[in-house]
Each structure stands twice: as C-alpha cells, then as structure tokens.
Amino acid sequence: MTSSTQMDPDGSGSAARHVPVLLKPVIDALAPEEGQWVLDGTFGFGGYSEAILKCGANVLGVDRDPEAADRAAVLQAQYGDxxxxxxxxxGELADIADEAGCAPLDAVVLDIGVSSMQLDEAERGFSFMNDGPLDMRMSQSGPTAADVINDYSEAELVRIFRELGEEKQARRIAGSIVARRGSVPFSRTLDLANVIERVVGRKPQQKIHPATRVFQALRIFVNGELDELVDGLVAAERCLKPGGKLVVVTFHSLEDRIVKRFFQERSKTHAGGSRHMPEQDLAAPSFDMLVKGGVGPDEEELERNPRARSAKMRAGVRTGAAPHMLDASGLGLPRMLAESRSGGLS
Known part of the structure; x- marks a missing residue:
C-alpha cells in the first residue's frame, strides 16, 4: 500500500538510518557508476540516494515534501556537490534535470507512495492508526483530505473510494460520511476510521483495517498521485540517455498496472496479429525490459519489514529510439482519471 522505510532501533532521524524497500534489487538494476547522474524522484529520507552515492554516482534528489530538504542537507554535508x-x-523531472544541468540522465528511480515515517508522524494525517488532523498532503499545501470528506458530494466520494481505493462498500461508506458530516464535520483521522469501521465491520482475525482502502483513495486523490506517476514515467523517457535505466517501485495494484503497461507498450515491436488482421509494426521500442515481470521482497526483507509485503519493482533500459506519444487510455488508469486526460494523446 505505501512506500516503506525501515528505521534502525535507535530511532535516529538521520537519512543514513532509513532503508527503503527492495534496496538491493533497486541498486542492482540501477548499477550506478562513478561520474553518472541518477535522479531520485522521490528522495524521501534519502535511503536510495545514499546507496547510489556510496557507489560513486552523483544524485539529483527531487521531493515535494518540504521536510525532505532538511534530510537532503544531512547527505550534502557528507557528499558535497x-x-x-x-x-x-x-512529474516535472525532465525540466528539473535540464535546469540543474544534469540531463541527459544515466538513471531515474521512483519509489511511489508515502513513506513509513510519514505514516508514523500523526500530524501528517496519513494514518488511521495514529490520531491526527485529516490532512494527507505530501506538499503540505492545497486542499486537505478533510476538505474532500466534508465538501465533496456523496456521488463524488463514492467514485473516489471505488476507483482509487477499490473499495467494494464505497456507497455505504460515503452515505454514512455525508450523514454524519451534516452535524459534525470530520477533522481527525481516527474519527473517520471509526465511522468506516462501524459501517464495514471487522472480523476478529482480519489483518487489514476496514479504513485502509478509503485512506488510500483519499491520499491518492489529494496528492494526484496516479497522474503524477504517468507524468513522471513520460518525463523519464524524455530525459534518459540511451542505455539509461528507469527503475520504479510501487506498492499497490493501481500503480503497478500503470508502470507495467507503460513498459509493455514501449518495449513492443509488433501489435495485434490474427488470421483476420496481420501484425502491425509499431514505433521503435523506447525501452528494453531490464527485469522480467515485477520483483518483490524476499523472505528476509519481509521478516525485517512487513510493510514491504506489497512492494514490486519494475525496470527498463532506454533505447536510442525517440520517445513515444502517450495514449493514456492504454495504461489502465481508473476511469475518473482516464476521463480527465481524455484529450487524447498527452
């Protein structure tokens, strides 16, 4: 469900103390070398960036979370320029790389979602396990999750919960939220989680909290995460040099489907083909697959960090072909997002 980092037992806030999921397969796929420029598009606590720097490569870190700059300063003190x-x-990484003088890039790594540290920080409002303001904004600006819950229509909430959270009881949950907010608006995470739990119920042995999918949907919606993912994939294709690596770690099926279809479409050489319609040549592939399918955590990592259980890595190598036009309809986007991008090719 979320981007997960592991904190050392001493609880230090240093970037060096946080290990992102799938670190070894990610670094193996990136294969960073001395003198290369690698863009870490979801810098977070600097776990991937530090491992890349230790290999001798340079890092351009990007993050919309204002707290990330403080964590970057820790590594900059050690690694300098x-x-x-x-x-x-x-999603703006191509322009960012150009302006920073780092393009074309040797590699791009994206770790999609919210970090464990953000989840565990109650005041950020991402978690239903720790009471906090119903916020969920990664950039700490713009409309909050509370704004969505209190101001959107019942039909709009149903669609958000169903399409972005794959919540089967979206209509019942939305109806209960609308009925309650009329007298007491929602402002706290546990308040919303408790209402959802009363609607859905919870079996004694149930491991996944009933509010999980609704909170996922709200977080994705508030931060525009899936649109940002699409824009980031397209931007990476634009700014990677031939032979450059694109490595993406996802944490739930909506994200993984987009990444999977992006790589599939860009690595194909033929389309269709049947006795009624011959195969058609496509544009030259812009990526070759670096790994077959998705790579998940091994047993050792799962034992060390259970939050990594849903993580999946996909990776490709940029060819010398021109970037493809993007047909967003083929990426498996939820309908509400596909419709918002339905101007055709983006």
Missing amino acids: KLKFVAGCF
Whole structure:
C-alpha cells in the first residue's frame, strides 16, 4: 500500500538510518557508476540516494515534501556537490534535470507512495492508526483530505473510494460520511476510521483495517498521485540517455498496472496479429525490459519489514529510439482519471 522505510532501533532521524524497500534489487538494476547522474524522484529520507552515492554516482534528489530538504542537507554535508536537491514533483523531472544541468540522465528511480515515517508522524494525517488532523498532503499545501470528506458530494466520494481505493462498500461508506458530516464535520483521522469501521465491520482475525482502502483513495486523490506517476514515467523517457535505466517501485495494484503497461507498450515491436488482421509494426521500442515481470521482497526483507509485503519493482533500459506519444487510455488508469486526460494523446 505505501512506500516503506525501515528505521534502525535507535530511532535516529538521520537519512543514513532509513532503508527503503527492495534496496538491493533497486541498486542492482540501477548499477550506478562513478561520474553518472541518477535522479531520485522521490528522495524521501534519502535511503536510495545514499546507496547510489556510496557507489560513486552523483544524485539529483527531487521531493515535494518540504521536510525532505532538511534530510537532503544531512547527505550534502557528507557528499558535497555530488548531491543536488530540488524541491518539486517528479512529474516535472525532465525540466528539473535540464535546469540543474544534469540531463541527459544515466538513471531515474521512483519509489511511489508515502513513506513509513510519514505514516508514523500523526500530524501528517496519513494514518488511521495514529490520531491526527485529516490532512494527507505530501506538499503540505492545497486542499486537505478533510476538505474532500466534508465538501465533496456523496456521488463524488463514492467514485473516489471505488476507483482509487477499490473499495467494494464505497456507497455505504460515503452515505454514512455525508450523514454524519451534516452535524459534525470530520477533522481527525481516527474519527473517520471509526465511522468506516462501524459501517464495514471487522472480523476478529482480519489483518487489514476496514479504513485502509478509503485512506488510500483519499491520499491518492489529494496528492494526484496516479497522474503524477504517468507524468513522471513520460518525463523519464524524455530525459534518459540511451542505455539509461528507469527503475520504479510501487506498492499497490493501481500503480503497478500503470508502470507495467507503460513498459509493455514501449518495449513492443509488433501489435495485434490474427488470421483476420496481420501484425502491425509499431514505433521503435523506447525501452528494453531490464527485469522480467515485477520483483518483490524476499523472505528476509519481509521478516525485517512487513510493510514491504506489497512492494514490486519494475525496470527498463532506454533505447536510442525517440520517445513515444502517450495514449493514456492504454495504461489502465481508473476511469475518473482516464476521463480527465481524455484529450487524447498527452
């Protein structure tokens, strides 16, 4: 469900103390070398960036979370000019790389979602396990999750919960939220989680909290995460040099489907083909697959960090072909997002 980092037992806030999921397969796929420029589009606590820097490569870190700049300063004190940090969204990574003088890039790594540290920080409002303001904004600006819950229509909430959270009881949950907010608006995470639990119920042995899918949907919606992912993939294709690596770690099926279909479409050489319609040549592949299918955590990592259980890594190598036009309809986007991008090719 979420981007997960592991904190050392001493609880230090140092970037060096946080290990992102799938670190070894990610670094193996990136294969960073001395002198290369790698863009870490979801800098977070600097776990991937530090491992890349230790290999001798340079890092351009990007993150929209204002707290990331402080964590980047810790690594910059150690690595100096080998690390550049820019506050921004990874959907703009091509422009960011150009302006930073790092393009074309040797590699891009994206770790999609919210970090465990953000989840565990109650005041950020991402979690239903720790009471906090119903916020969920990664950039700490713009409309909050509370704004969505209190102001959107019942039909709009149903669609958000169903399409972005794959919540089967979206209509019942939305109806209960609308009925309650009329007298007492929602402002706290546990308040919303408790209402959802009363609607859905919870079996004694149930491991997944009943509010999980609704909170996922709200977080994705508030932060525009899936649109940002699409924009980031397209931007990476634009700014990677031939032979450059694109490595993406996802944490739930909506994200993984988009990444999977992106790589599939860009690595194909033929389309269709049947006795009624011959195969058609496509544009030259812009990526070759670096790994077959998705790579998940091994048993050792799962034992060390259970939050990594849903993580999946996919990776490709940029060819010398021109970037493809993007047909967003083929990426498996939820309908509400596909419709918002339905101007055709983006």
